[in-house]
Amino acid sequence: xxxxxxxRLSGVVFAAAVLQAVLFSTLLVGGGAPNLLLVxxxxxxxxxxxxxxxxxxxxxxxxxxxxxxxxxxxxxxVLTLAGFWAGRYGETTARGRRVAPLVAVGVxxxxxxxxxxxxHYMLGDEVDARQALVSSLAPxxxxxxxxxxxxxALLRAIVRGRSALEPTGEVELVV
Amino acid sequence: MTVRRIPSAHMxxxxxxxLRRRLVVGLLVxxxxxxxxxxxxxxxxxxxxxxxxxxxxxxxPFAVGVERVAQPFRDAYGWADSLLTARSDAERYRAEVRxxxxxxxxxxxxxxxxxxxxxxxxxxxxxxxPGDFDPVTAEVIGRPPNAFSQAIVVAAGSRxxxxxxxxxxxxxxxxxxxxxxxxxxxxxQLLTDQQAAVSAIDLGTGxxxxxxxxxxxxETLVLDRVRKxxxxxxxxxxxxxxxxxxxxxxxxxxxxxxxxxTSVGQTDTDLFQQVQVDPFVDFGGLDAVIVLVPKERP
Numbered sequence: 001x002x003x004x005x006x007x008r009l010s011g012v013v014f015a016a017a018v019l020q021a022v023l024f025s026t027l028l029v030g031g032g033a034p035n036l037l038l039v040x041x042x043x044x045x046x047x048x049x050x051x052x053x054x055x056x057x058x059x060x061x062x063x064x065x066x067x068x069x070x071x072x073x074x075x076x077x078v079l080t081l082a083g084f085w086a087g088r089y090g091e092t093t094a095r096g097r098r099v100a101p102l103v104a105v106g107v108x109x110x111x112x113x114x115x116x117x118x119x120h121y122m123l124g125d126e127v128d129a130r131q132a133l134v135s136s137l138a139p140x141x142x143x144x145x146x147x148x149x150x151x152x153a154l155l156r157a158i159v160r161g162r163s164a165l166e167p168t169g170e171v172e173l174v175v
Numbered sequence: 176m177t178v179r180r181i182p183s184a185h186m187x188x189x190x191x192x193x194l195r196r197r198l199v200v201g202l203l204v205x206x207x208x209x210x211x212x213x214x215x216x217x218x219x220x221x222x223x224x225x226x227x228x229x230x231x232x233x234x235x236p237f238a239v240g241v242e243r244v245a246q247p248f249r250d251a252y253g254w255a256d257s258l259l260t261a262r263s264d265a266e267r268y269r270a271e272v273r274x275x276x277x278x279x280x281x282x283x284x285x286x287x288x289x290x291x292x293x294x295x296x297x298x299x300x301x302x303x304x305p306g307d308f309d310p311v312t313a314e315v316i317g318r319p320p321n322a323f324s325q326a327i328v329v330a331a332g333s334r335x336x337x338x339x340x341x342x343x344x345x346x347x348x349x350x351x352x353x354x355x356x357x358x359x360x361x362x363x364q365l366l367t368d369q370q371a372a373v374s375a376i377d378l379g380t381g382x383x384x385x386x387x388x389x390x391x392x393x394e395t396l397v398l399d400r401v402r403k404x405x406x407x408x409x410x411x412x413x414x415x416x417x418x419x420x421x422x423x424x425x426x427x428x429x430x431x432x433x434x435x436x437t438s439v440g441q442t443d444t445d446l447f448q449q450v451q452v453d454p455f456v457d458f459g460g461l462d463a464v465i466v467l468v469p470k471e472r473p
Contacts, residue, residue: 018234021328022241025318028459035320051199058203062210066230067238068319068328069355069362072223073210075320080203113322120323123215126369127323128390136322 008159009044013056016040017063032139036151037064038112039144041079042086042104043152046094047159050087057083071123078116082108105148106141113137228357231328235359238316239330246462253460308428308467311335315461316360325368325388326351327461332359336468340426343464348432348455349373349415350464361466366433367394367458374425375433376416380406383416386433386452394458396434398450403441407450411436428467 020037027033037060045053057079064075086104094100113133121127214223257264292298313331331337333356343350343363351371355362364371367388375386375398382405389395398413413436417429434454441448 018237018241020320021317022238023245025320026459032322033320037320051196054200054203058207061207063234064320066227067234067317068326069227069231069357069360070319070324070326071211072214072227073207073212076210077204077207080200080207084200116321116323123211125323128369131390132322 013060017060021064021067030139032136034143039147039151041083042108043155045083045086046090050084053083053087054080082112101148101152105144109141109144231357231360242316311466314463325365327363332357332361334358337361337466342427343466374416375413377407377411378414379411382407396452401448407439
């Protein structure tokens with residue numbers, strides 16, 4: 001990745017993290033709020049691969065935890081794994097599938113919520129599983145899916161790299 | 176003959192070997208776990224607290240900037256949304272004003288009588304709201320993006336006099352309590368958080384209990400630990416009780432409005448009544464709060 005590309009990527013992640021902490025967390029629709037940062041990390045994983053996805057997730061999570069004075073590392077851990085999984089999906093089975101952003105965002109939203117519930121439970125926080133996995137998750141899932149395609153298209157234009165989802169055009173014949 | 180894919184220059188991770196990929200992700204996961212462990216174990220006085228405080232201070236201008244840009248859009252949405260219920264709201268408020276006018280006159284008499292009796296008894300009281308507090312009005316600049324902690328971050332911190340456990344209110348009523356402070360920001364745990372608990376009293380009947388978050392809901396509260404022989408009526412107002420005993424005292428001053436009782440029930444098997452309370456504060460639409468800084472700290 002070039003320096004310019006890395007800077008663009010950092011800018012996108014930082015902006016998404018600040019927007020998530022300040023704005024998107026307050027947009028409650030039907031009891032849930034959209035998770036723009038998660039959608040951005042998943043799309044970056046699909047576009048730039050698993051390492052970039054994981055690194056973006058770690059950095060974005062750290063910014064959110066710093067801004068919200070939350071326990072440091074929790075959001076980073078969840079988003080690091082989310083970015084990595086999205087990247088691996090993009091590098092392997094998702095290649096050439098146009099619905100991959102929707103599939104990845106949908107599945108990872110659910111998995112991230114499950115993982116976060118387990119993580120908070122292990123840390124001794126009081127966890128209302130019904131609230132976290134039903135009341136909040138259902139609207140969040142719908143809102144994230146609505147964001148998935150526009151965010152993916154926007155990020156593809158911004159980071160300008162060839163998507164992992166596009167089939168590789170060039171092959172070399174080795175005789 | 177074999178077909179070999181030419182590696183893409185753009186897909187850095189795809190070009191990266193499996194070893195490098197696993198190494199990077201492993202390190203990031205390890206770093207996250209170390210951060211969680213240090214942050215969780217060291218609490219507010221640990222080495223990470225300073226780092227987090229510095230980070231929050233650096234990021235604060237960005238959060239405030241985004242909040243300022245978003246505010247007009249929020250106001251426009253709120254204005255459009257309120258139009259839908261404007262007529263019924265106006266009718267309800269007119270009825271409330273009539274009722275409150277009557278109560279204000281009665282309260283004025285009671286206040287004068289109360290003052291006279293206090294002087295006679297030389298009654299020494301605990302801190303009272305709002306007289307014994309300096310209000311610090313602060314803009315809400317963040318919320319944790321998860322369903323596990325109900326909290327907000329405000330743009331006021333220790334340099335404004337805010338300390339741990341200071342209560343926060345709005346004009347409508349109690350919002351919560353300060354649980355973390357940096358120089359320029361503070362985190363406030365909302366009443367709707369799973370771990371929040373406030374000793375409260377039914378203003379109409381004097382029944383005492385503890386206000387907690389109702390499980391399985393986002394913004395409903397319950398008045399727990401109300402004895403079965405106590406009377407609680409639907410429509411009664413619930414306020415903080417502000418108890419003080421044996422050197423210990425409630426973190427909340429007495430008399431801050433919390434909400435209105437919406438249902439009362441009891442079963443033969445339960446030890447206490449089941450009282451549901453609808454909070455006066457709209458926790459989802461908080462733009463600014465008032466942190467109550469005591470004029471005299473112990």
